[in-house]
Amino acid sequence: xxxxxxxxxxxxxxxxxxxxxxxxxxxxxxxxxxxxxxxxxxxxxxxxxxxxxxxxxxxxxxxxxxxxxxxxxxxxxxxxxxxxxxxxxxxxxxxxxxxxxxxxxxxxxxxxxxxxxxxxxxxxxxxxxxxxxxxxxxxxxxxxxxxxxxxxxxxxxxxxxxxxxxxxxxxxxxxxxxxxxxxxxxxxxxxxxxxxxxxxxxxxxxxxxxxxxxxxxxxxxxxxxxxxxxxxxxxxxxxxxxxxxxxxxxxxxxxxxxxxxxxxxxxxxx
Amino acid sequence: xxxxxxxxxxxxxxxxxxxxxxxxxxxxxxxxxxxxxxxxxxxxxxxxxxxxxxxxxxxxxxxxxxxxxxxxxxxxxxxxxxxxxxxxxxxxxxxxxxxxxxxxxxxxxxxxxxxxxxxxxxxxxxxxxxxxxxxxxxxxxxxxxxxxxxxxxxxxxxxxxxxxxxxxxxxxxxxxxxxxxxxxxxxxxxxxxxxxxxxxxxxxxxxxxxxxxxxxxxxxxxxxxxxxxxxxxxxxxxxxxxxxxxxxxxxxxxxxxxxxxxxxxxxxxxxxxxxxxxxxxxxxxxxxxxxxxxxxxxxxxxxxxxxxxxxxxxxxxxxxxxxxxxxxxxxxxxxxxxxxxxxxxxxxxxxxxxxxxxxxxxxxxxxxxxxxxxxxxxxxxxxxxxxxxxxxxxxxxxxxxxxxxxxxxxxxxxx
Numbered sequence: 001x002x003x004x005x006x007x008x009x010x011x012x013x014x015x016x017x018x019x020x021x022x023x024x025x026x027x028x029x030x031x032x033x034x035x036x037x038x039x040x041x042x043x044x045x046x047x048x049x050x051x052x053x054x055x056x057x058x059x060x061x062x063x064x065x066x067x068x069x070x071x072x073x074x075x076x077x078x079x080x081x082x083x084x085x086x087x088x089x090x091x092x093x094x095x096x097x098x099x100x101x102x103x104x105x106x107x108x109x110x111x112x113x114x115x116x117x118x119x120x121x122x123x124x125x126x127x128x129x130x131x132x133x134x135x136x137x138x139x140x141x142x143x144x145x146x147x148x149x150x151x152x153x154x155x156x157x158x159x160x161x162x163x164x165x166x167x168x169x170x171x172x173x174x175x176x177x178x179x180x181x182x183x184x185x186x187x188x189x190x191x192x193x194x195x196x197x198x199x200x201x202x203x204x205x206x207x208x209x210x211x212x213x214x215x216x217x218x219x220x221x222x223x224x225x226x227x228x229x230x231x232x233x234x235x236x237x238x239x240x241x242x243x244x245x246x247x248x249x250x251x252x253x254x255x256x257x258x259x260x261x262x263x264x265x266x267x268x269x270x
Numbered sequence: 271x272x273x274x275x276x277x278x279x280x281x282x283x284x285x286x287x288x289x290x291x292x293x294x295x296x297x298x299x300x301x302x303x304x305x306x307x308x309x310x311x312x313x314x315x316x317x318x319x320x321x322x323x324x325x326x327x328x329x330x331x332x333x334x335x336x337x338x339x340x341x342x343x344x345x346x347x348x349x350x351x352x353x354x355x356x357x358x359x360x361x362x363x364x365x366x367x368x369x370x371x372x373x374x375x376x377x378x379x380x381x382x383x384x385x386x387x388x389x390x391x392x393x394x395x396x397x398x399x400x401x402x403x404x405x406x407x408x409x410x411x412x413x414x415x416x417x418x419x420x421x422x423x424x425x426x427x428x429x430x431x432x433x434x435x436x437x438x439x440x441x442x443x444x445x446x447x448x449x450x451x452x453x454x455x456x457x458x459x460x461x462x463x464x465x466x467x468x469x470x471x472x473x474x475x476x477x478x479x480x481x482x483x484x485x486x487x488x489x490x491x492x493x494x495x496x497x498x499x500x501x502x503x504x505x506x507x508x509x510x511x512x513x514x515x516x517x518x519x520x521x522x523x524x525x526x527x528x529x530x531x532x533x534x535x536x537x538x539x540x541x542x543x544x545x546x547x548x549x550x551x552x553x554x555x556x557x558x559x560x561x562x563x564x565x566x567x568x569x570x571x572x573x574x575x576x577x578x579x580x581x582x583x584x585x586x587x588x589x590x591x592x593x594x595x596x597x598x599x600x601x602x603x604x605x606x607x608x609x610x611x612x613x614x615x616x617x618x619x620x621x622x623x624x625x626x627x628x629x630x631x632x633x634x635x636x637x638x639x640x641x642x643x644x645x646x647x648x649x650x651x652x653x654x655x656x657x658x659x660x661x662x663x664x665x666x667x668x669x670x671x672x673x674x675x676x677x678x679x680x681x682x683x684x685x
Contacts (some may be wrong), residue, residue: 111564112564112568113561113564114564115560117556117557117560125553125570127568128553133549133550158490
């Protein structure tokens with residue numbers, strides 16, 4: 001069920017997290033985030049808490065505002081109003097670089113991988129290791145192998161394989177592993193299992209759990225409630241731009257979740 | 271299969287591979303299987319022409335052939351910078367002409383500039399033109415095909431105007447001995463051998479050092495015989511060329527030694543290859559060509575790199591122009607036409623560069639350029655009419671890209 005939120009003071013300049021009832025142990029907190037695109041209110045006063053070391057599933061029907069919310073967190077859209085907090089401190093993510101510097105890594109549905117480059121090159125894209133201006137292939141290869149090993153990604157034969165030759169699940173794993181290698185503290189994943197088969201879905205869900213067990217906060221958008229109930233520690237439901245419900249997964253059942261997604265309310269007590 | 275937990279360094283590739291011909295070939299070349307059909311075609315063509323006309327492999331003709339190939343090679347390398355990021359520059363043929371003309375004009379006695387200043391002016395002009403196309407393409411978001419097509423007309427017009435008006439009688443003859451020596455100069459026979467030895471020794475040293483470093487770090491290394499085979503082929507080629515070039519190729523005063531142009535091409539090839547494969551700059555070129563959006567999200571300033579690619583294309587075309595005017599002995603309005611740039615693209619593509627971006631190496635236009643020169647040179651030697659030369663060139667290009675596409679279709683492992 002929703003955490004209670006107290007109204008903050010009118011002067012937003014000196015507001016601190018605790019003024020808004022924000023728990024500083026929460027990795028990411030949003031208060032009153034609103035986003036308008038012209039006349040369309042894509043997000044309406046969204047209050048969301050994402051703890052570290054847990055998997056928070058963001059669910060909702062098409063058009064509920066899940067992707068918009070993610071983009072507002074990742075610095076792609078600037079919210080029309082509202083505040084974002086990181087470990088209790090007010091933050092602004094104007095650009096994707098700001099978000100990345102904080103430790104927010106977003107894995108989009110299209111994964112943003114270069115098929116013509118190998119795994120090592122993709123993992124280090126944008127922040128390659130160099131020695132005297134020459135690419136330090138050996139260091140990058142070793143660290144890539146280490147990261148994949150730590151994340152128990154065992155199905156990849158060689159880190160020198162071209163990414164274009166990998167399966168969907170492996171590509172997803174590489175995209176996530178890249179976030180981990182960049183010391184991400186919060187990994188946002190947009191529909192990670194949408195295009196995957198059964199075995200690959202299981203691999204990705206395992207990976208998500210591994211991330212959380214390493215203390216990383218994971219925010220997963222998913223349509224698939226089966227997947228959600230398998231991995232999530234918390235669920236947040238969006239309905240027509242509003243966050244209508246959030247809380248520990250134990251508070252939800254499949255049917256109550258479906259009802260919240262489709263109608264925005266739940267008829268009987270959860 | 272990860273070797274990170276192995277206490278001992280891996281000495282063989284531990285991935286399972288079917289011991290097929292493709293598998294072995296792939297391991298040998300390092301995964302670049304597509305180049306093999308092209309090399310086979312090259313060898314086949316050489317054999318064919320040598321059978322049909324015994325002077326084909328004569329010292330004189332081979333030297334001629336290399337000098338002819340150099341223009342295609344440099345222009346091909348210029349296009350590779352653009353093809354890698356998924357763009358194209360159709361003005362490079364005329365830009366090369368402009369470069370050669372500027373160099374010839376300013377080293378002419380009427381202006382008397384020192385050679386290095388004239389060369390610099392030529393190269394700066396070409397790079398600036400590339401910069402201009404790059405800015406137009408990125409800021410106005412126009413297709414490079416159209417921008418450079420329009421640009422090719424503009425540059426052609428400007429060049430023809432300059433040539434018709436700079437000197438009495440038009441044209442720009444080569445008067446500088448430095449400019450002339452670009453294609454006419456030779457290394458002494460001793461230095462020819464020195465060059466071959468140095469190249470083989472350096473290649474061996476680099477390959478061995480790299481393998482050792484990987485071994486020490488505990489990473490998978492390719493089988494050692496791969497290095498041995500590569501060095502053997504390189505040595506054989508080097509020795510064959512040295513013997514050929516050191517053979518007297520002139521009936522009158524003896525001309526011996528490797529053309530100066532060969533080490534120069536090699537130097538440019540080595541520098542460009544190094545940049546592409548060993549630096550961030552090169553890596554970003556491949557990334558942008560492979561997935562522009564992914565590169566952008568990774569923080570790579572894609573538009574800036576796009577402009578750099580156009581500049582490098584222009585600069586390299588400028589180098590090609592210097593050699594071109596050197597070979598022709600001068601430049602006039604009838605020296606070239608717009609089809610030259612298509613040979614540039616053909617050279618890059620025959621060697622295996624993808625037109626869609628993300629795939630290509632600087633060695634590809636070298637192979638492609640040599641094939642194009644072999645075809646035109648060989649067909650003329652066996653007295654095929656010029657019209658048929660065009661048809662055959664086109665057929666070869668089509669064949670090359672078909673074979674290349676089929677060969678790479680199932681390629682999955684290793685750069």
